[in-house]
Amino acid sequence: MTTNPLIGNLLVANRGEIARRVFHTCRNLGIATTAVHSDPDADAAHVREADAAVRLPGAAPADTYLRGDLIVAAALAAGADAVHPGYGFLAENAEFAQAVLDAGLTWVGPPPAVIAAMGSKTAAKRLMAEAGVPVLTALTEPTEADLPLLVKAAAGGGGRGMRVVRRLSDLPEELEAARAEAASAFGDSEVFCERYLPAGRHVEVQLLADAHGTVWAVGDRDCSLQRRHQKVIEEAPAPGLPPAVRAALRQAAVDAAKAIGYRGAGTAEFLLGEDGRFWFLEMNTRLQVEHPVTEAVTGLDLVALQLAVAEGEPLSGPLPPTTGHAIEARLYAEDPAHGWRPATGTLHRLELPQLHDEFCGSGLRLDSGVRSGDEITVHYDPLLAKVIARAPTRARAARLLADALARARVHGPANNREMLVRALRHPAFLEGRLHTGFLAEHAEELTRPDTAGIERAALAAALADAASRRTPLPSGWRNLPSQSQVKRYRTADGRELEVRYRLTRDGLRSETHPGVELVRATPGFVVLEEGGLRRGHHLARYGDQVYVDTAAGPVALVALPRFPEPMVRTDPGALHAPMPGTVVRTAAAVGDTVTAGQPLLVLEAMKMEHRITAPADGVLVELRAEPGRQVELGALLAVVKTPAETEEGPA
Structure with missing residues (x-):
């Protein structure tokens, strides 16, 4: 029997x-x-889909999605009668x-006292041990x-404030860094160490737990494939567990949930050893x-059950019962090969040609907060x-x-799509040999560039470009031998490729790709044949x-001008910002x-911290960074001079 009013506006x-x-x-429930x-986010997908939207002035999370007072005021102004926190931010x-409850609104989550009890990992450990x-x-x-150690923030999650320590001499520095990150991310600098x-x-x-004493253990998941202590591939049920x-x-x-009087959806996380023993890590009091x-x-x-x-x-x-098996891959705007x-x-x-459903279904499903044409900014998590x-x-x-994933079209910022495909096809993954160091252990083979494939893609790009400029005769076509057509591209890893080819009455003649034949070329699709094997190349240019x-x-390429402009010399000891971000702390002085x-x-960008390190032994002669300063991509941050350069003096 319902004991609370039905939710009308969430x-x-x-x-x-x-x-x-x-x-x-x-929408399915009529709410x-x-x-x-x-x-x-003014034109973001979630804003376009809602019945009403309220602006939170500003850009930084601290000024917007982390302002509980503004969100409660927004709910009241919009006539909402309930608040769902999602995950992250204030969840x-x-x-x-x-504050939501004090405003007379329904809170879709566990009681505040339970959230507070589980909010500190150290306090949660004590409660769980007692249970x-x-x-x-x-x-x-x-x-x-005790080595190796893991330094962890007592509050929050998502890998923030976590450090692996393999030498005791490194512990003081890592503790200080973890405290600083935890204070910045969660407003709480408490950290602790464990094995x-x-x-x-x-x-x-x-x-899942209700207000009537029922607790369901709905199922288990394995979330071992992680980078920077953040999950990348998850699956249910956890494979290979003895009954x-x-x-x-x-x-x-279930014991953990009952011990704290849990209500709503939540997750108990455990670390499982090779011998089958397990230990409680934390309770996530949210979806x-x-x-x-x-x-x-x-x-x-699960969302419908939360609301109920x-x-x-x-x-x-x-x-x-649990039937079948499901695997989730997180597609991030990030470069796995560069940290x-x-x-x-x-x-x-952003397209998945074989997509079955969005946000539902049990075949092939897509959950995304962005759509084709959206901007990926520095303000939020890089999850696409x-x-x-x-x-x-x-x-x-x-x-x-x-x-x-292999057939998806993901055009825009660098992303981890190819790494995900290789991980899912890796023999160790398919055999169920999972652990939290999996991605680091296999990093080289998961991120190694396919040199031959990239070079064929560059040829296809050149031929597609020629097809787009085609007049009655194809661009580059000559009845008599002539100069080769030349196209230049830069690859995602910074290499420059030069494509030289001629289109004659006998077909393609490529100096840089001997033995490759052209079967068909249009501006959007090129078929090449090599050694009797035909490969199709879909192309798009922005x-x-x-x-x-x-x-x-x-393959992502940047088309370069045929005649490169003179290069600007840069100081070999100059360190430039690898991405837009905010300086959160400095660790050295001029x-x-x-x-x-x-x-x-x-630097902090997109909920992750990135260390800028000295490129060589030397002296820090310039530092253009101070905590709180926002920097653009490529901005000069610091200059390190080697002993030899210092002795030479200014050029």
Whole structure:
């Protein structure tokens, strides 16, 4: 029986794909929707889809999505009667939850006291230990025997404030850096240390609890494939778990939820050792980013259940069984080959030709907060989309997801799509040999450029360009031998390629690609044949940016002028900003003697910190950075002079 009023208008205190995901369920239930948005998000997809939207003036999260007072005021102004926090931002902020309730609104989440109790990982560990749930002990005075260590922020999540320490001598510096990042990200500088298990698995249990004492362990997930302690590929159920371990994990999660009087959707996260032992990590008092894989294998709508629980409904009926297997891949605007550096710019195109559904379904599903033509800015997480595949078996789900990603059209900022495809097809992944260091262990083979494929793509780009300029005779076509046509391109890794070819009555003659024959060329599609094997190349051009999609993988190129302009000399010790961002702290001063690899300053962009390090041993002679300063891509940050350069003096 319903004990609370039915929700009529729901405000989502978030942005992007989670806001769109919640709106999708609201439309199915007949609930009106209200969005909030920062200035950069004024025309975002979640704003366009909501019934009403309220502006949060500003751009930075601290001025907009982290302003609980503005969001509560927005809900009241829009006539909303409930607030869903999504995930991230204020989703696990007990004060915000209480402010929503104090305003007379329905809070779609656990009670504020529960959020507060689980908000500190150290406090949560103590509570779980008292409840009999196994935990990794927080180490107050680590020794050599405890190495390697993991430094963690007590508040928040998403990998922020986490550091792996392999030498005790590095611990003070890493503790200081972790405290600074935790204070910046969560407003709480508390950190702690625990043992780091390099081969451990990250396994979690999806929980649902109502106000009537029922707690469901809906299913488990493996989230071991991570970069920078942030999840990249997740799946349900967790593969290869012995039945006894799976049952024990689910029971521990239920015990944890009952011990704190949990209500709503939440997740208990565990670290699983190679010997089958597991330890409680934390309780996420919200919906998880990876919740779609659980929905895919259970048929449940977790958002609908959240809303029902918030309205006072009991969880009734038998818990549906898990059937099949689902895998989710997070498509990020980032460069895996260069330290997972986030990327910005126009997302010209985002398409999955085989897509079955958005935000629902159990075949091939897309959850995304952006659409073709949107700008990817420095203000928010670089997540472009989550692609989810479900199939009867794990192997088939991996095959379906890898193929869908391989055939996707993702034109714009650098992204991790090719790395995801290779990971899903990697023998170790398919055999279930998962651990949190998987991506680092296989980094070279997952990010190695396909040189031959890139060079063929450059030839295809040149021929497509010629086709776009075609008059009655194809550009470059000559009845008699003549000079070759020349096109130049820059690859994603900075290499320059030169394509030389002639189109004669006998066909293609390429100096740079001997043995390659042209079958067909249009401005958008080129077929090349080599050694009896034909390959199709789909092409799209946006200004000087050229995107070539093939069955073997995507290639991004920049078309260069035929006659390059004179190069501008740059100081070899000059350090430029690799992306737009904000300087969060400096670690050296002008005049300091520094060593190669030593951190000089830290930039924050798109919810990630990036260290700028000394390129060589020398002296820091220039530092154009101070905490709080925003810098543009390519801005000069610092200059390091080597001993030899210092002795030579000014040029």
